[in-house]
Amino acid sequence: MVGTGGISRTTAGDLHQTENLDLVAVASRTIDNAAEFAAEFEVPRAYGDYDALFDDDDVDVVYIGTPIATHADLARRALLAGKHVLVEKAFTTTAAEARSLAALAAERGRFLMEAMWMRFNPAFRRMLDEVSAGAIGDVRTVQAGFGIPFPPSWNIWRPELGGGALLDMGVYPLTLAHLMLGPPEIIRATGELRRDGLDVTASVFLRYGEGRFAQALTSLAGFVNPVATVGGTEGFIAFDQPFMSADSFRVETPPDGEPRTVTVPLEGAGYVPMFRAVGEAIAEGRLEHPWRPLAETIAVLETMDEVRRQLTGDPRRRGRG
Ligand SMILES: NC(=O)c1ccc[n+]([C@@H]2O[C@H](COP(=O)([O-])OP(=O)(O)OC[C@H]3O[C@@H](n4cnc5c(N)ncnc54)[C@H](OP(=O)(O)O)[C@@H]3O)[C@@H](O)[C@H]2O)c1
Numbered sequence: 001m002v003g004t005g006g007i008s009r010t011t012a013g014d015l016h017q018t019e020n021l022d023l024v025a026v027a028s029r030t031i032d033n034a035a036e037f038a039a040e041f042e043v044p045r046a047y048g049d050y051d052a053l054f055d056d057d058d059v060d061v062v063y064i065g066t067p068i069a070t071h072a073d074l075a076r077r078a079l080l081a082g083k084h085v086l087v088e089k090a091f092t093t094t095a096a097e098a099r100s101l102a103a104l105a106a107e108r109g110r111f112l113m114e115a116m117w118m119r120f121n122p123a124f125r126r127m128l129d130e131v132s133a134g135a136i137g138d139v140r141t142v143q144a145g146f147g148i149p150f151p152p153s154w155n156i157w158r159p160e161l162g163g164g165a166l167l168d169m170g171v172y173p174l175t176l177a178h179l180m181l182g183p184p185e186i187i188r189a190t191g192e193l194r195r196d197g198l199d200v201t202a203s204v205f206l207r208y209g210e211g212r213f214a215q216a217l218t219s220l221a222g223f224v225n226p227v228a229t230v231g232g233t234e235g236f237i238a239f240d241q242p243f244m245s246a247d248s249f250r251v252e253t254p255p256d257g258e259p260r261t262v263t264v265p266l267e268g269a270g271y272v273p274m275f276r277a278v279g280e281a282i283a284e285g286r287l288e289h290p291w292r293p294l295a296e297t298i299a300v301l302e303t304m305d306e307v308r309r310q311l312t313g314d315p316r317r318r319g320r321g
Contacts, residue, residue, distance in 0.1 A: 002050055002074060003066040004028045004037040005155075007088055011065070011275075012041035014268040020279035021061070027053035050074060054081035061282060063115070064088060067155050068162030072097040075112070079104050084111035084282050090167040095301035102294040111282050113289050114297040116175060118244040120274035122264040127230070127237055127249050130262070131180070135251055137234030142180050144173035144243060145217035147201075147224030156220065157198065164199040165191075166304055170218035172244045173228070174307075175300050177206055177214035180230055183299045185209055189307040192221070197312065204307050245270045 015023040028034035031048025038046035062078040091114035105112035184206035191202035206214040228243035235253030248263040
């Protein structure tokens with residue numbers, strides 16, 4: 001585990017619960033933080049230097065839970081040291097960085113994946129099964145959002161660390177859109193940038209032809225309810241809870257069908273199924289997981305590149321803050 005911040009504290013317990021992985025070491029930029037984290041979360045070894053962990057022969061897989069702008073370089077160093085790598089979302093700040101990491105992992109024969117835990121959640125997988133089985137007909141629409149006004153001291157407000165609403169939170173609605181409808185034909189984005197270029201809000205419309213579209217909203221200025229709806233020709237599926245970590249959803253087929261609620265519990269804090277899947281894929285000698293292939297991560301990053309290009313291109317969208 002690399003980094004001792006918020007996500008590492010959230011996922012350490014789930015790593016302990018994952019029966020095919022052992023949490024053997026943690027690395028921080030300071031040995032004091034690493035030692036404190038190791039004591040609190042019962043991690044056998046603590047390093048005050050990320051490269052020391054990459055050089056540990058007992059470590060097979062590195063989980064990178066640091067700010068987004070640091071992901072590409074740390075993942076590259078871990079791959080060069082011969083490790084398999086799981087990288088927190090958003091995988092990198094640009095699609096170009098992701099393509100270069102994907103090429104390196106393939107060249108070195110190492111597993112590489114974005115930690116898109118939503119895709120592995122049991123309720124989310126059941127939703128995909130329902131859609132494949134035709135529960136709502138052909139998918140035509142996706143509507144999803146996620147926004148939290150995090151305190152100004154948080155790293156999400158620091159552009160040099162890969163902050164901004166889009167990469168950190170917008171990645172979820174856009175990943176849902178890509179999973180249900182694929183890469184869009186047309187992208188239209190509007191939103192507000194801070195004077196230093198940090199994206200504070202984004203409203204994204206993706207068009208696919210044949211009446212299909214997705215709408216994704218994100219904001220650091222205020223809450224955006226993290227619910228989602230997938231609409232089809234015969235009905236719709238609604239996540240009334242945060243869709244990335246939901247344990248249930250509703251299937252509606254108006255006008256005659258009775259609404260049906262499907263419930264599938266989370267495991268641990270929600271990350272166990274993803275960690276288990278990573279362990280299984282590596283044990284099977286796979287270099288990617290079929291549920292989160294690098295091509296899909298790269299496609300979402302291409303959409304986010306274009307969204308930020310459109311936001312940056314219009315000076316009227318710059319705020320005063
Ligand atoms: N999957 C999820 O549910 C979820 C939830 C929240 C966040 N995330 C993702 O997890 C990643 C980390 O987010 P977070 O909220 O955990 O961040 P955070 O609390 O700010 O922690 C990031 C950690 O990264 C390390 N780090 C390395 N270089 C750094 C730098 N230049 N400045 C600051 N810290 C640096 C620090 O650990 P050391 O001091 O120990 O080196 C720090 O504690 C992001 O990619 C985020 O999108 C995922």
